[in-house]
Amino acid sequence: MDHNETIRREFTHQAESFGKPGLTLSSQEYLAWMVDILPLNPEFRVLDVATGTGHLSRAIAPHVSQVVAIDMTPKMLEKAKEEAAKAGLGNIIFEEGDAAALPYQDNSFDMVVSRLAIHHFEKPQLQLREMIRVCKTDHAVGIIDLLSPSDQSVIETYNRLERMRDASHTLALTKDQLAEAMEAAGLSISGMDSRDIQVDFGLWAEMTATDPHTKGEISKELEQELRGGAKTGMRPFMQDGKLKFLHTWCVAIGIKK
Numbered sequence: 001m002d003h004n005e006t007i008r009r010e011f012t013h014q015a016e017s018f019g020k021p022g023l024t025l026s027s028q029e030y031l032a033w034m035v036d037i038l039p040l041n042p043e044f045r046v047l048d049v050a051t052g053t054g055h056l057s058r059a060i061a062p063h064v065s066q067v068v069a070i071d072m073t074p075k076m077l078e079k080a081k082e083e084a085a086k087a088g089l090g091n092i093i094f095e096e097g098d099a100a101a102l103p104y105q106d107n108s109f110d111m112v113v114s115r116l117a118i119h120h121f122e123k124p125q126l127q128l129r130e131m132i133r134v135c136k137t138d139h140a141v142g143i144i145d146l147l148s149p150s151d152q153s154v155i156e157t158y159n160r161l162e163r164m165r166d167a168s169h170t171l172a173l174t175k176d177q178l179a180e181a182m183e184a185a186g187l188s189i190s191g192m193d194s195r196d197i198q199v200d201f202g203l204w205a206e207m208t209a210t211d212p213h214t215k216g217e218i219s220k221e222l223e224q225e226l227r228g229g230a231k232t233g234m235r236p237f238m239q240d241g242k243l244k245f246l247h248t249w250c251v252a253i254g255i256k257k
């Protein structure tokens with residue numbers, strides 16, 4: 001199956017789950033952390049690439065003049081429009097399109113952001129170059145994503161488990177690889193801030209409707225690690241009788257040269 005079809009299939013399934021409470025991606029605390037770091041300005045027109053159901057767009061909208069939010073999965077955009085209307089936000093425009101061929105002119109946005117999407121791209125250089133192309137020179141591109149652990153010995157296992165849960169996951173970059181990819185695409189890194197995020201295993205697997213057999217296979221590897229078995233890079237732990245693990249999220253700001 002073509003990767004774009006995999007993306008649309010996965011996110012058509014996931015669209016309803018994106019608004020559920022308790023998920024890391026809807027956490028207001030983490031969104032506030034991101035908004036605080038992004039160099040927003042009330043006069044800015046900002047592009048949010050792969051907006052999904054628009055969590056980041058809604059967090060940014062009160063701080064800027066307009067957000068243009070683009071995604072390739074119609075069902076995600078449908079939810080995004082509903083949520084923006086519920087929140088009474090009239091300055092977000094939602095558009096359907098591919099991040100690898102953004103339907104905008106060169107230098108047309110004051111800032112470009114993208115959250116939790118790089119690890120779904122097959123060749124992130126393509127999408128990064130597009131984000132940079134449509135951003136004004138000397139302005140910021142903010143990339144927020146899940147990172148792979150820096151320990152080389154667990155990167156393969158870590159990404160294999162993520163792909164078992166969600167077939168549209170390609171590869172999470174390490175912090176150094178993300179910086180290198182952004183620099184290679186034409187940005188000068190002005191800041192990178194990362195933090196560990198606790199994830200509830202049950203909610204994580206429920207969100208993607210991962211089938212019970214696969215869910216069991218993933219949890220088996222995490223439980224083996226808890227008993228001293230091979231490291232997975234997921235850093236599992238038990239809390240209040242629940243299996244949890246850690247993700248690392250990074251907010252990286254690059255300035256278009």
Ligand SMILES: C[S@@+](CC[C@H](N)C(=O)[O-])C[C@H]1O[C@@H](n2cnc3c(N)ncnc32)[C@H](O)[C@@H]1O
Nearest residue numbers: 011050051052055071072073076098099115116
């Ligand atoms: C994990 S969701 C993240 C959504 C949102 N940015 C957030 O942080 O809540 C990934 C989104 O990327 C979108 N996506 C993946 N590849 C894309 C592409 N090439 N062009 C546009 N959207 C894409 C999917 O449709 C999905 O909505």
